[in-house]
Amino acid sequence: MVHLAIHLPKEARLRGPVHYGWMYPVERRLLTLKRYVRNNARPEGSIAEAYIVDECLTFCSRYFGNVETRFNRPSRNPERDDSHIGDLSVFKHGVKFIGASQYVYAGEDYDNMVWYVLRSCPEVDPYIDLCKQELNQRGGQINVDRWLAKNFARWFQTHIGKMRNDVCPDLYALACKPDFRVRLYSACVVDSVRYHTVDREKNRKTQNSGIVSEGDHDGNSIDFFGQLKSIIRLQYNSSSGVHRSVVLFWCDWFDLGGRKPGLDDDGHFKSVNTAKFWYKNDPFLLTSQATKVFYVPDTKLKGKWQVVQKFHHRHLWSVKENEQGPGVAVLSYQDEDSSQVPVQEKEGTARSRTRSDQECVLLEKVIVDKLKKRSKEVVPEEIEEVDETMYQYCTDDDDDGGNRTRNRPVSEEDE
Incomplete structure (x- = not known):
């Protein structure tokens, strides 16, 4: 032991x-x-x-189309829902909500949510650059980042309104801003991954609120670890049967900086201190930017320290494709170089199956056909003879001494 x-x-x-x-x-x-x-x-x-x-x-x-089996029944965590159709990436969230919702006013966080959606949409990046150029032409001491956070949504709405007939309906709906009333949920499923808020799982033994996302801090790209606080659904103008909405995660980010770093990495495990939070003015996150993690109590540091455990979801694979020229793709799991097995890169000449070490004998076609025909003939099996020399023994229980007699089949000679 x-x-x-x-x-x-x-x-x-x-x-x-x-x-x-x-x-x-x-x-x-x-x-x-x-x-x-x-x-x-x-x-x-x-x-x-x-x-x-x-x-x-x-x-x-597998061939029963009308019978529900374990292969065709809907999953507990369904895949992406394609009912939310639109040309913009922020509208294609495919989120399935679980449970009832609360219909409340956004309040003071409305402008922050609108600005985060706009700067997270790739289709809006050209307009942000155009607005920055206009600010630089004005001159003066203007804090561009702060001005964009407060006034870009209004500038974008005015600019798109002038060219309404030249833009797509989704971009125009995005510029018109969402409704002041938002819906709050406590659980949802995103790409077959289940998320719960912290309040929902207070009295549960399961954990589905851990989130990690990559972001910038002081010019460096780091991982932000946090917990899901609320799920917000912003409703935009809908038309022609298209329901446009954006789903945001409201997260509490754990403080990883400061004098006492809130992150401990020993090369094997990463632990975070869940006692302090930072970036309280930037708590929002798109569903496509979130990755689920679990937090396990750290038995070494103890206290509020939690070990971050990343994992791969079942039935979900991320396969990268390396393109070589137009229309040519190589599977990522196929290694071109091998150190153990030699690989022949160029095709060589085909080898002949004719043996050159012995002299060949040429036979006529008639002889070959006869040999083939003879090999196909079935040889009759020999019929096994029945062994009639078996004797059966029996015991007579008569009163005449109980003599044993041996019976055998009667032959023609005995008759």
């Missing part, structure tokens, strides 16, 4: 969280196989028969 304790810390670092190495999945599978047993005298046969039946039913169920 002493030797085992030496290797446990190393194994824990290599494996990571305990759920990547426990035996629960194996035990659940063994329980399923155990339930297959119907004949205790032949457990292996029962398991084999039930497994074959299960495989057959699984194969047949």
Whole structure:
């Protein structure tokens, strides 16, 4: 046992969280196989028969279009919803909301939400550059960033209103600003990933409120760790059956700076201090910019320190494509270079299958056909003779001494 304790810390670092190495999945599978047993005298046969039946039913169920099976039934966390159609990226959020909503006024945070949506939309970037050029031409000491945060939404609405007939309906709806009344939700599903607010999961053992997003801090790109506080839906002008809306996450960002850094990275685990917050004036985040994480109590630093655990979602893959010229793509998992197996880059000449080490014998076609025909002839099997020399022994229970007699089949000679 002493030797085992030496290797446990190393194994824990290599494996990571305990759920990547426990035996629960194996035990659940063994329980399923155990339930297959119907004949205790032949457990292996029962398991084999039930497994074959299960495989057959699984194969047949893939062809049942009108029957709900585990392959075609809707997922608990559905995929992206395409009902929100629009030309702008901010309208294509595809969020499915869970539970009831609260209809409230945005209040003082209305301008901040509108400005964040505008500067997060790639289609608005050319207009932001145009506005900056106008500010530079005016001259004077103007704080461009502060002026844009307060007045760009009004300038953008006036500028798009002058060229209404030349812009798409989605861009015009974005310039008209959203409704002052917003809807607040406590849970939603984004691209098959479930998110809950902190208040919703207070009395729950599950955790779905951890969020990480990449951003700039003092000119450096860092990861911002936080918790989801609220889910806000902004409603824009809708027309022609198109419902335009933008979904924002209101997050509380953990303070990673200061004299005492709120981030501890030992090369294996990252821990954050959840006691302090920063960027309280910039709490908003688009759903496409958020990534879900989990926070696990840090047993080393203790207190308010939490270990950040990133993970890969089930049934979700991010496959990169490397384009080589127009219309040519190479799969990312296919390695062009290999250090173990030699790869032939250029096709060589085809090798002939004719042996050159022995002299060949030429045969006529008639002889070859006869050999083929002879090989196809079926050789009659020999009929096994019945062995009639078997004797049957029996015991007579008569009163005449109980003599044993040996009976045998009567032959023609005996007759």
